[in-house]
Amino acid sequence: MKSSSNIKRSLVSRLKNMSVWSMFLFLLFLSFIIFLIQSVLPISSSSHNLHRLAGEQLALNGRGNIPACVPCHGLQGQGNAGIASPRLAGLHPDYIKKQLEDYARDPLRTRAVVEPIARDYIKTPRTYGDLTVFTPGTRYDPKMNSLAKLLSAEDRHNLAIYYSNLAFVASPKAYDFETLERGEDLALRGKPEYGLPSCNSCHGPKGQGFRAIFPPLAGQPVTYIIAQINKWQTGKRDNDHLALMRNIADQLTDGDKVNVAAYYDNLSYSVNSE
Amino acid sequence: MKRIFLQWVLVFSVYNIGVLPVAAQELGQSLDSLEVRPSLVNSRLSLPTQLTQVHVISPGEYFAPPLVADIPDDRFGDMVRMGRNIFTKTGVYAKRYAGNGLNCSSCHLQEGRKPHGIPLWAAYGRYPMYRHKTRTVVTLEERIQDCFIYSMDGIAPTLDAPEMKALVTYTKWLSKGAPVGVDLPGRGLPNVSRTQDLDPKRGKIVYETHCEFCHGKDGKGQKHTNGEGYMFPPVWGGDSYNKGSGLQRVRTLAKFIKGNMPLGASFSLTNQESLDVAIYIWLQERPRNPKMSQAMDFFFPNMAR
Numbered sequence: 001m002k003s004s005s006n007i008k009r010s011l012v013s014r015l016k017n018m019s020v021w022s023m024f025l026f027l028l029f030l031s032f033i034i035f036l037i038q039s040v041l042p043i044s045s046s047s048h049n050l051h052r053l054a055g056e057q058l059a060l061n062g063r064g065n066i067p068a069c070v071p072c073h074g075l076q077g078q079g080n081a082g083i084a085s086p087r088l089a090g091l092h093p094d095y096i097k098k099q100l101e102d103y104a105r106d107p108l109r110t111r112a113v114v115e116p117i118a119r120d121y122i123k124t125p126r127t128y129g130d131l132t133v134f135t136p137g138t139r140y141d142p143k144m145n146s147l148a149k150l151l152s153a154e155d156r157h158n159l160a161i162y163y164s165n166l167a168f169v170a171s172p173k174a175y176d177f178e179t180l181e182r183g184e185d186l187a188l189r190g191k192p193e194y195g196l197p198s199c200n201s202c203h204g205p206k207g208q209g210f211r212a213i214f215p216p217l218a219g220q221p222v223t224y225i226i227a228q229i230n231k232w233q234t235g236k237r238d239n240d241h242l243a244l245m246r247n248i249a250d251q252l253t254d255g256d257k258v259n260v261a262a263y264y265d266n267l268s269y270s271v272n273s274e
Numbered sequence: 275m276k277r278i279f280l281q282w283v284l285v286f287s288v289y290n291i292g293v294l295p296v297a298a299q300e301l302g303q304s305l306d307s308l309e310v311r312p313s314l315v316n317s318r319l320s321l322p323t324q325l326t327q328v329h330v331i332s333p334g335e336y337f338a339p340p341l342v343a344d345i346p347d348d349r350f351g352d353m354v355r356m357g358r359n360i361f362t363k364t365g366v367y368a369k370r371y372a373g374n375g376l377n378c379s380s381c382h383l384q385e386g387r388k389p390h391g392i393p394l395w396a397a398y399g400r401y402p403m404y405r406h407k408t409r410t411v412v413t414l415e416e417r418i419q420d421c422f423i424y425s426m427d428g429i430a431p432t433l434d435a436p437e438m439k440a441l442v443t444y445t446k447w448l449s450k451g452a453p454v455g456v457d458l459p460g461r462g463l464p465n466v467s468r469t470q471d472l473d474p475k476r477g478k479i480v481y482e483t484h485c486e487f488c489h490g491k492d493g494k495g496q497k498h499t500n501g502e503g504y505m506f507p508p509v510w511g512g513d514s515y516n517k518g519s520g521l522q523r524v525r526t527l528a529k530f531i532k533g534n535m536p537l538g539a540s541f542s543l544t545n546q547e548s549l550d551v552a553i554y555i556w557l558q559e560r561p562r563n564p565k566m567s568q569a570m571d572f573f574f575p576n577m578a579r
Contacts, residue, residue, distance in 0.1 A: 181343050185341060185342065185343070188342075188385075189342070189384050189385055189387060190384055191333075192336075192383075192384045192387040192388040192389060192391070192393075193333040193336045193338065193389060193460075194333050195388075195538075195540045195541075196538065197383075197384065197537040197538050198384060201384075201537055202488075202537060202538075204498075204499070204505065205498065205505075208499075210496075210499070210505055211496070213487060241487060242484065242536055242539060243539070244536060244537070244538045244539055245538075247538050247539050248538045
């Protein structure tokens with residue numbers, strides 16, 4: 001008993017006597033160790049790579065009755081302008097995942113959830129003016145709807161990781177001067193008198209996309225952009241936040257679609273590449 | 275017997291009141307913001323007594339400013355281009371005067387062109403004018419100086435500074451063909467009527483559903499992916515406008531929100547929602563009014579001006 005109390009006392013005295021410099025050195029040592037661990041971790045943790053490899057396997061070869069993605073979306077995920085299939089390389093993984101989920105959702109079975117704005121029921125009576133209706137979005141496509149239903153959550157995650165890590169370099173195409181000028185005007189300034197904001201105000205400078213919600217417009221095939229705006233207008237695509245894109249698409253004329261898609265096709269753009 | 279029955283009714287009703295909202299809240303909170311979006315913004319459920327107001331867009335009504343492609347290729351045109359650069363990237367082209375992360379075009383939307391978004395073409399023909407804030411007649415240059423002091427939380431450029439000349443030149447070019455001394459349609463901000471019934475709690479919910487996914491959970495905005503400047507401007511915090519600026523007035527902010535926010539869905543919020551979210555934003559931290567002492571700011575933080 002006595003010896004143990006002695007040890008305790010000596011430990012306490014040692015801690016008390018520990019100078020500022022030794023404390024500082026100890027912290028330096030600790031931070032060095034943490035730095036070492038951090039530098040080693042990405043190599044040792046291969047779960048990210050495993051997901052990527054699984055996604056690559058699925059994208060290139062398919063599995064069972066799931067066909068491969070490559071025939072339509074291209075070997076490098078660069079898309080195919082001929083059949084209006086989008087580029088997938090370098091998109092945000094969460095965006096890819098969300099789109100696959102929306103493809104798989106049955107448009108007839110969308111559930112509407114009523115969210116009360118006035119939550120304090122006792123103080124404020126609930127009236128119809130205080131309700132906002134939430135519905136999950138849908139995205140109609142004759143090919144992708146049936147394909148996306150075959151994918152599991154794991155598959156969607158793997159594909160998202162694989163395609164978001166692919167490199168892509170756009171090859172800008174030439175258009176006539178007037179088309180580009182009008183496209184630029186719409187992309188940078190929108191149509192203020194119609195209440196239409198510019199494309200770049202949400203889709204990022206030069207249409208490079210911003211985070212998971214706003215996908216890139218640069219580097220997408222012209223045919224794909226036009227087809228998607230047509231889908232927003234006809235209601236075949238309805239998976240945006242706050243119905244923003246639906247409102248915006250309603251203001252676009254056929255000429256606007258062509259001009260702005262040509263403007264983005266004319267820009268140089270690269271992702272995941274040096 | 276009757277008393278016991280009444281007691282049971284009371285207990286049962288209290289039980290119901292306690293349980294229902296919890297269930298409703300859980301239903302609401304279980305939704306993923308990315309997976310699910312509040313749609314039907316315009317089509318609210320409404321009783322016949324409370325009809326939904328629909329804003330009619332009539333593009334022909336508004337003044338049409340000239341195209342950027344039509345800026346002349348001479349010394350005047352160079353000044354216009356410089357003014358446009360300062361206007362859209364104030365932190366880059368007028369760095370010595372800008373004090374926060376905002377640009378001129380953060381409030382004067384779409385490069386100062388948007389009707390109901392404080393357009394420049396409607397302001398140019400109205401200055402010099404009497405201003406109630408300063409109780410003097412101010413010129414356009416003096417008004418721009420106030421923008422830099424309050425909304426940009428920075429330093430006012432002198433009247434002969436090249437930046438000031440460029441901004442005035444850009445304004446003049448943008449209002450080419452606009453009448454002088456006339457209140458043009460789409461001038462300033464749309465009207466929002468006064469109300470005494472403001473609730474920051476409701477405003478917080480509006481902020482979370484309508485504003486948060488761009489301006490961020492903490493209202494500090496979102497920076498560009500390369501880290502330079504803001505993609506979505508901060509609505510409060512150190513990089514936002516200060517307490518002396520016009521948007522710090524609740525009703526002015528409500529007008530701005532109603533006429534312009536969210537982008538692409540102008541006039542989608544009701545007057546009540548705009549006012550609620552405006553007072554919620556008014557309550558947040560931001561740089562102090564440079565014309566007010568630090569002691570006043572410390573003891574009365576929400577005394578606006």
